Amino acid sequence: MRVLAYADNRSWAAQLASAADALGGDAAVFVPGRELADDAAKLYSEVFFSGLGPFEPVSYSAAFSEAARSFKPDLALLPCTNKGRSIAGLYSSAAGIRSATDVISLSARAGDSSITVRRLVYGGRAEAEFLMSAPAAVCVVQGSYPERGPRGGPGQVHEVPAPDPASSVDFKPKRREGVQPEEAEVVVVAGRGIRSKEDLELVKELARALGGAWSVTRPLAADQGWADSWVGISGLVVSPKLYIGVGVSGQPHHMMGARGSKIIVAINKDPGAPIFEECDYGIVGDLYAVVPELLKLLGGKDRGL
Amino acid sequence: MKILVAVKPTFDIGQLKFEKDGTPMLDACPVSLGEADRCALEEAMRIKERLGATVAAATVGSSEAHYKAIRDSYAMGADEGYLVKADDPWKLDALSVASAIARVAAATGPYDLVLTGSGAGDTHASVIGPMIAGILGIPLIAGVDRLEVRGPGVVAGTCKLEDGSYTYEAKTPAVVTVTSEANAPRIPNLRAILRSKGMPIREMSAGELGIDLRRLEPLSVRKYEIKRKRIIYKAEDQKGAAEASAKLLAALRSEGVLS
Numbered sequence: 225m226r227v228l229a230y231a232d233n234r235s236w237a238a239q240l241a242s243a244a245d246a247l248g249g250d251a252a253v254f255v256p257g258r259e260l261a262d263d264a265a266k267l268y269s270e271v272f273f274s275g276l277g278p279f280e281p282v283s284y285s286a287a288f289s290e291a292a293r294s295f296k297p298d299l300a301l302l303p304c305t306n307k308g309r310s311i312a313g314l315y316s317s318a319a320g321i322r323s324a325t326d327v328i329s330l331s332a333r334a335g336d337s338s339i340t341v342r343r344l345v346y347g348g349r350a351e352a353e354f355l356m357s358a359p360a361a362v363c364v365v366q367g368s369y370p371e372r373g374p375r376g377g378p379g380q381v382h383e384v385p386a387p388d389p390a391s392s393v394d395f396k397p398k399r400r401e402g403v404q405p406e407e408a409e410v411v412v413v414a415g416r417g418i419r420s421k422e423d424l425e426l427v428k429e430l431a432r433a434l435g436g437a438w439s440v441t442r443p444l445a446a447d448q449g450w451a452d453s454w455v456g457i458s459g460l461v462v463s464p465k466l467y468i469g470v471g472v473s474g475q476p477h478h479m480m481g482a483r484g485s486k487i488i489v490a491i492n493k494d495p496g497a498p499i500f501e502e503c504d505y506g507i508v509g510d511l512y513a514v515v516p517e518l519l520k521l522l523g524g525k526d527r528g529l
Numbered sequence: 530m531k532i533l534v535a536v537k538p539t540f541d542i543g544q545l546k547f548e549k550d551g552t553p554m555l556d557a558c559p560v561s562l563g564e565a566d567r568c569a570l571e572e573a574m575r576i577k578e579r580l581g582a583t584v585a586a587a588t589v590g591s592s593e594a595h596y597k598a599i600r601d602s603y604a605m606g607a608d609e610g611y612l613v614k615a616d617d618p619w620k621l622d623a624l625s626v627a628s629a630i631a632r633v634a635a636a637t638g639p640y641d642l643v644l645t646g647s648g649a650g651d652t653h654a655s656v657i658g659p660m661i662a663g664i665l666g667i668p669l670i671a672g673v674d675r676l677e678v679r680g681p682g683v684v685a686g687t688c689k690l691e692d693g694s695y696t697y698e699a700k701t702p703a704v705v706t707v708t709s710e711a712n713a714p715r716i717p718n719l720r721a722i723l724r725s726k727g728m729p730i731r732e733m734s735a736g737e738l739g740i741d742l743r744r745l746e747p748l749s750v751r752k753y754e755i756k757r758k759r760i761i762y763k764a765e766d767q768k769g770a771a772e773a774s775a776k777l778l779a780a781l782r783s784e785g786v787l788s
């Protein structure tokens with residue numbers, strides 16, 4: 225099976241390389257900038273790159289389609305991120321092929337043109353198995369496949385001309401202070417149990433004491449504006465060793481972003497909160513009592529709350 | 530201006546229950562016009578109120594809930610409603626749904642804007658809007674928290690993506706997908722609801738639109754099994770909090786996730 229991946233960073237290039245391995249056959253990757261091409265060449269036998277500017281879905285998808293015209297994949301593999309979903313939608317409609325998102329595993333029998341796809345459905349409450357026939361496009365959930373190491377010799381690198389964007393773009397990169405949740409070994413997430421922006425310090429302090437990163441649930445970012453990203457199906461998917469939800473209820477759309485964590489901890493005052501169904505360890509109690517105790521024990525400064 | 534909003538009835542997945550064998554009980558799950566779709570309708574209404582516009586709502590599927598989705602769109606202020614007939618609509622392939630909406634747009638337009646939700650609460654594929662843009666060959670702004678008509682034929686949208694905030698400006702016609710944070714959708718008053726019941730829903734068949742609606746039949750669907758330890762400590766007061774915290778940290782150390 226010929227597989228063409230789309231990756232906009234090294235981690236995705238390596239994860240999708242593993243996914244492609246699982247299907248066997250030849251794998252190539254498209255990357256949207258020259259900087260990534262050399263790293264990607266260590267993982268794939270062919271690399272296509274295009275000197276694209278900040279993300280704009282139509283031109284990105286057009287460049288990816290151009291690479292596909294040249295490589296003629298049976299399957300396109302994309303990250304299940306907001307950007308990956310947009311490219312998958314544009315690319316599959318342009319190519320007139322089927323697509324599936326939220327895919328957690330893929331398999332194909334040698335010489336067979338159909339692919340068995342397992343994907344999350346109903347906001348991650350259920351999983352379904354589908355048979356798709358090639359050609360098709362699928363978006364793979366972060367953490368479903370491990371990052372693969374380099375293969376033998378470097379792959380061939382081809383340049384694809386960058387198409388014009390369909391919209392003008394003004395990009396403001398995220399403020400990147402401290403460890404980022406996507407890369408951290410510990411992620412502490414604040415939910416609506418946190419009452420004010422000032423109180424968010426409690427969660428940031430716990431993250432610092434554990435040497436990890438902090439994030440929030442969507443309402444805190446999108447409604448309150450206390451952070452510029454969040455964990456969940458419509459935000460970041462994290463896979464740390466330790467996830468701690470503080471005042472997080474554990475709705476499925478949020479938990480889909482945390483399931484890849486090795487250990488899940490919940491601190492919530494409502495014993496009926498759904499997160500207690502989906503955690504390894506939980507404390508039923510007031511976060512304003514529990515978090516300061518944790519900080520004390522971890523040797524953080526006593527906030528005397 | 531003329532605006533088309535694609536809407537769909539959406540399962541409240543928080544309330545989804547499963548049979549013993551893990552089959553989802555969709556028939557018993559509450560279903561209503563999607564959250565993000567309401568926000569898309571609200572954006573259309575705000576443009577209508579500020580600049581004048583005709584707003585049409587379209588859905589693909591002929592369950593009772595699909596008719597209700599159009600009626601709810603009328604109650605929010607839509608002027609026209611289109612329903613593409615399809616039995617068993619929950620299994621429709623995304624590309625078929627997008628083609629149907631694109632054909633409705635071509636048959637009843639031209640439209641300046643086609644709006645969709647950025648991701649439905651149940652499927653959350655977030656591909657229908659991009660597919661419509663791909664089929665119509667027009668610009669796409671996906672995942673918009675703030676939508677603005679900047680002048681005749683120019684729309685702008687601000688989106689929060691993985692690595693930061695993007696503001697796009699595009700010439701119309703364009704497809705814009707709207708998040709459920711974009712606004713607080715209006716709640717229709719009783720008069721609007723009563724009026725919506727009398728408004729005609731224009732039904733169309735796939736044949737009439739010249740498309741073939743395909744379905745994706747899953748081999749199996751089962752409940753996602755959560756395999757977690759669920760060890761719970763109770764912290765009723767400050768002393769309890771101290772004890773529970775100590776137990777938690779000890780457990781995390783023995784798991785090897787804390788040094």
Ligand SMILES: Cc1cc2nc3c(=O)[nH]c(=O)nc-3n(C[C@H](O)[C@H](O)[C@H](O)COP(=O)(O)OP(=O)(O)OC[C@H]3O[C@@H](n4cnc5c(N)ncnc54)[C@H](O)[C@@H]3O)c2cc1C
Pocket residue numbers: 414415416417418440441442443444454455456457458459460470471472473474475476477478481491492493494497509510511512564648649650651653709
């Ligand atoms: C299509 C769609 C996509 C979505 N995508 C995402 C996503 O990507 N990420 C995301 O996070 N959400 C997402 N959501 C929203 C999601 O469904 C929930 O609404 C959200 O995750 C809830 O956030 P929360 O847990 O912070 O708030 P709530 O659900 O309000 O929970 C707050 C919790 O805090 C507890 N609490 C209150 N006070 C205290 C205290 N003093 N001490 C201890 N506990 C306390 C309460 O018991 C409660 O359980 C999405 C929704 C939709 C429809």
Ligand SMILES: Nc1ncnc2c1ncn2[C@@H]1O[C@H](COP(=O)(O)O)[C@@H](O)[C@H]1O
Pocket residue numbers: 535536537563565566587588589590618626630644645646647648649652653654655656657658
């Ligand atoms: N059957 C349908 N009929 C009309 N619009 C739909 C349908 N399915 C999805 N949509 C639109 O596409 C958006 C995104 O859906 P999805 O790609 O499934 O996440 C929804 O919020 C709707 O606006």
